[in-house]
Amino acid sequence: MSVKFYQPENQVPLEMHKVRVVQKLSLLPVEERLKCIQEAGNNTFLLQNKDVFMDMLTDSGVNGMSDQQVASMSIADDSYAGSETFNRVKAAVKEVFGTDNVLPAHQGRAAENILAEAYVKPGMVTLMNFHFTTTKAHITRLGGEVIELVDKKGLIPKSDDPFKGNFDLKALRAAIKKYGPEKVAFVRIEAGTNLIGGQPVSLENMLAVADICHEFGVKSVLDASLLQDNVYFMKVREPQCKFMETKEIYRLLADKMDIIYFSARKLGFSRGGIITAHDKKFTDEMMEFVPLYEGFLTYGGMEVRSMEAMAVGLLESLDMEYISQGPEFIAYLVNELDKYGVPVIKPAGGLGAHLNCSEIVPNIPHNQYPADAVATALYIAGGIRGMERGTLSEQREPDGTERYAELELLRLAVPRRVFTLSQIKYCADRVKWMYDNRNLIGGLEWVSEPKVLRFFFGRLKEIGYWQEELVAKFRADFGDSL
Numbered sequence: 001m002s003v004k005f006y007q008p009e010n011q012v013p014l015e016m017h018k019v020r021v022v023q024k025l026s027l028l029p030v031e032e033r034l035k036c037i038q039e040a041g042n043n044t045f046l047l048q049n050k051d052v053f054m055d056m057l058t059d060s061g062v063n064g065m066s067d068q069q070v071a072s073m074s075i076a077d078d079s080y081a082g083s084e085t086f087n088r089v090k091a092a093v094k095e096v097f098g099t100d101n102v103l104p105a106h107q108g109r110a111a112e113n114i115l116a117e118a119y120v121k122p123g124m125v126t127l128m129n130f131h132f133t134t135t136k137a138h139i140t141r142l143g144g145e146v147i148e149l150v151d152k153k154g155l156i157p158k159s160d161d162p163f164k165g166n167f168d169l170k171a172l173r174a175a176i177k178k179y180g181p182e183k184v185a186f187v188r189i190e191a192g193t194n195l196i197g198g199q200p201v202s203l204e205n206m207l208a209v210a211d212i213c214h215e216f217g218v219k220s221v222l223d224a225s226l227l228q229d230n231v232y233f234m235k236v237r238e239p240q241c242k243f244m245e246t247k248e249i250y251r252l253l254a255d256k257m258d259i260i261y262f263s264a265r266k267l268g269f270s271r272g273g274i275i276t277a278h279d280k281k282f283t284d285e286m287m288e289f290v291p292l293y294e295g296f297l298t299y300g301g302m303e304v305r306s307m308e309a310m311a312v313g314l315l316e317s318l319d320m321e322y323i324s325q326g327p328e329f330i331a332y333l334v335n336e337l338d339k340y341g342v343p344v345i346k347p348a349g350g351l352g353a354h355l356n357c358s359e360i361v362p363n364i365p366h367n368q369y370p371a372d373a374v375a376t377a378l379y380i381a382g383g384i385r386g387m388e389r390g391t392l393s394e395q396r397e398p399d400g401t402e403r404y405a406e407l408e409l410l411r412l413a414v415p416r417r418v419f420t421l422s423q424i425k426y427c428a429d430r431v432k433w434m435y436d437n438r439n440l441i442g443g444l445e446w447v448s449e450p451k452v453l454r455f456f457f458g459r460l461k462e463i464g465y466w467q468e469e470l471v472a473k474f475r476a477d478f479g480d481s482l
């Protein structure tokens with residue numbers, strides 16, 4: 001919630017918490033940054049955290065924990081079966097979503113594996129506003145297909161559309177009719193959308209999607225991993241939500257969905273994953289896979305202390321003073337970058353700021369991975385680790401051809417309750433420098449390309465010597481600064 005400053009020019013987002021535990025950071029000299037990124041195969045996933053100044057790779061499992069969360073960890077009840085800790089998790093899930101049936105999984109993608117194992121058969125389709133990498137990998141692994149039905153407005157990089165994650169409802173109806181409800185394994189709503197800029201889905205749109213599912217007898221599934229940011233956007237951008245309690249919004253959604261799952265690395269400021277449903281039928285259908293892949297039904301591969309932290313963190317996801325911090329810092333960063341003329345996805349979404357690399361380096365073709373090239377340039381510029389969310393993060397088609405991403409993005413995640421505003425300002429400043437020197441940035445080519453989820457461990461090298469030129473320019477402009 002924004003606090004109004006007396007002097008308008010002083011207005012910035014204000015943290016409603018204070019920092020009581022700190023971690024020292026190191027910013028290496030630019031020559032060492034060059035060496036580190038090249039040794040990491042120009043893949044920011046392969047950088048060592050000790051070599052990173054601002055870790056903006058992800059908001060997953062790296063959010064700041066509250067004192068209450070840390071305190072709760074000391075009462076964790078460590079038993080193989082029937083732990084009290086699981087009861088506290090169940091109570092928190094019930095408080096947030098109103099659901100009674102809860103299955104644990106070690107993280108979000110494990111929940112996706114279980115969901116896919118239970119419902120996806122060869123030749124089936126899954127309909128969703130947009131895919132997420134791990135979701136799609138599990139579905140296609142089992143012979144299913146992913147069909148994306150995000151409203152086309154969502155793919156326009158800059159607009160003032162408040163809900164760019166919305167489904168095209170007409171296209172959803174048409175798709176269910178085209179394939180037939182029996183071939184639709186489920187409809188999945190990702191709120192907010194990860195790969196298209198953390199853009200939210202409106203309450204109205206989500207409820208309409210659920211209604212269409214019910215009309216055709218198709219299962220509705222909510223991926224709630226990014227729901228806390230999405231609920232913030234509903235509160236501030238959707239008139240009907242303005243005066244609703246956050247809990248009312250979570251409950252309204254949950255009442256309409258057949259199945260909800262989430263990564264507690266995001267929702268819940270902790271670690272782990274959860275699947276929950278009002279109707280026991282669904283959890284019964286998925287239950288057998290939990291002991292098989294995850295662990296017993298009262299821990300599902302999670303560590304009990306993380307479960308305690310999740311239980312407290314879920315309740316914090318109802319608190320606007322906590323959930324506004326991420327989106328407000330992101331909006332600040334996006335607005336700074338926009339003022340500097342840097343192409344960035346607008347309006348600001350959740351999760352992080354997203355640089356539109358197709359515009360930053362328009363001459364680098366998709367198959368030289370422009371978004372990853374920008375990621376390496378930004379690490380060189382400022383020790384800032386972002387994540388490529390473009391063609392490199394796609395899977396090749398079954399025939400081996402590249403699948404070009406709709407948007408070539410570099411994501412700068414803003415983990416919740418972690419960075420200070422001066423660090424965010426530093427980030428904006430180094431992005432601006434990199435942007436002003438974008439003519440130096442060149443493409444990348446494969447050294448080794450894994451078949452599955454290649455962005456995690458693939459290795460690339462620069463084409464030519466553009467990274468060395470960027471370092472020389474940095475020295476010329478910044479003198480002996482780190």
Ligand code: F0G
Binds near residue numbers: 057058108110223
């Ligand atoms: N769904 C969404 C929308 C996600 O953003 C993620 C993870 C998952 C599912 C999978 O959850 O990581 O706990 O297995 N997103 C992370 C990211 C990895 O960095 O965007 P997980």
